[in-house]
Amino acid sequence: MLFNNDIKKNNPYHVAIIMDGNGRWAISKGKLRIYGHKAGIESVKRAVNFALYHKIKILTLYAFSRDNWKRPAQEVSALIELFISALELEVKSIHSNNIRLRIIGDISCFSKNIQDRISYAEMLTKNNDSLLLNIATNYDGRWDIIEGVKKLAEKVYRGYLYPDQITEDTLTSQLATQELSSVDLLIRTGGEYRISNFLLWQIAYAEFYFTNVLWPDFDEIIFDSALKAFYLRERRYGTVLPDINK
Ligand code: IPE
Ligand code: IPE
Ligand code: MG
Numbered sequence: 001m002l003f004n005n006d007i008k009k010n011n012p013y014h015v016a017i018i019m020d021g022n023g024r025w026a027i028s029k030g031k032l033r034i035y036g037h038k039a040g041i042e043s044v045k046r047a048v049n050f051a052l053y054h055k056i057k058i059l060t061l062y063a064f065s066r067d068n069w070k071r072p073a074q075e076v077s078a079l080i081e082l083f084i085s086a087l088e089l090e091v092k093s094i095h096s097n098n099i100r101l102r103i104i105g106d107i108s109c110f111s112k113n114i115q116d117r118i119s120y121a122e123m124l125t126k127n128n129d130s131l132l133l134n135i136a137t138n139y140d141g142r143w144d145i146i147e148g149v150k151k152l153a154e155k156v157y158r159g160y161l162y163p164d165q166i167t168e169d170t171l172t173s174q175l176a177t178q179e180l181s182s183v184d185l186l187i188r189t190g191g192e193y194r195i196s197n198f199l200l201w202q203i204a205y206a207e208f209y210f211t212n213v214l215w216p217d218f219d220e221i222i223f224d225s226a227l228k229a230f231y232l233r234e235r236r237y238g239t240v241l242p243d244i245n246k
Helices: 022-028 033-053 066-070 073-096 112-124 141-157 168-174 220-232
Strands: 014-018 058-065 099-104 131-139 185-188 207-210
Touching: 022 033, 033 058, 033 073, 033 131, 033 220, 058 066, 058 073, 066 073, 073 099, 073 112, 073 131, 099 112, 131 141, 141 168, 185 220, 207 220
Parallel strands: 014 058, 014 185, 058 131, 099 131, 185 207
Antiparallel strands: none
16 A cells, blocks of 8 residues: 555645546547546545545545536536436445535535435535545535625625624635635646636645646555645745744
């Protein structure tokens, strides 16, 4: 096993991953894009097990963006079916591994049946505390901020909150990721150097790790490399560290 056991001290608390490159992976093998999405589910399982093993507390995975509706209808429906079947197949093992599952994103567009299955999985696992697994489905970072602002505006309108009481914390608590939101390490596979409207507010001081590896090839070695890179980063949050402030 290639798990990096030795350095635990500076483990990222919240890791987010933009799981990109499924389509290209499949095309490179002469297959349809959906074949890559299926293979990507195995990488999700590897990433979750790795996060559990390394005691990462929050893992947020970008599974489907609101802009992904622009893809051919066949690919979109295949992606949604895969998401639902993976949820059905994995919910027991998620629960038995003491993982709390949360689906973040606009699920209102899904059928009642899908919404019920999501609620069931979230309810079943809500007291688990080894790992919080956020799956971003029909997610969009700007949408998330707008929804949070709308909730705050509603509170102001109803007289529960003064505009002056709006702070970083009050907005943070209204986002899909709720109060535990700051991302420590953001990984993107697939060789693109962009955020693609993933967690925008939450990545203010995240460390970024980009890799050309396509998502279905993502494994413990790559995750471990990302952690090692993270350990070497010096997070300054705008200040100067004592040893360089001479
Ligand atoms: C990521 O892989 C999965 C989703 C966006 C749903 P892609 O489907 O974007 O794969 P590439 O980037 O086209 O290779
Ligand atoms: C981002 O990947 C969305 C997910 C990984 C779910 P995309 O493949 O949709 O991003 P772009 O289009 O390359 O920016
Ligand atoms: Mg892509």
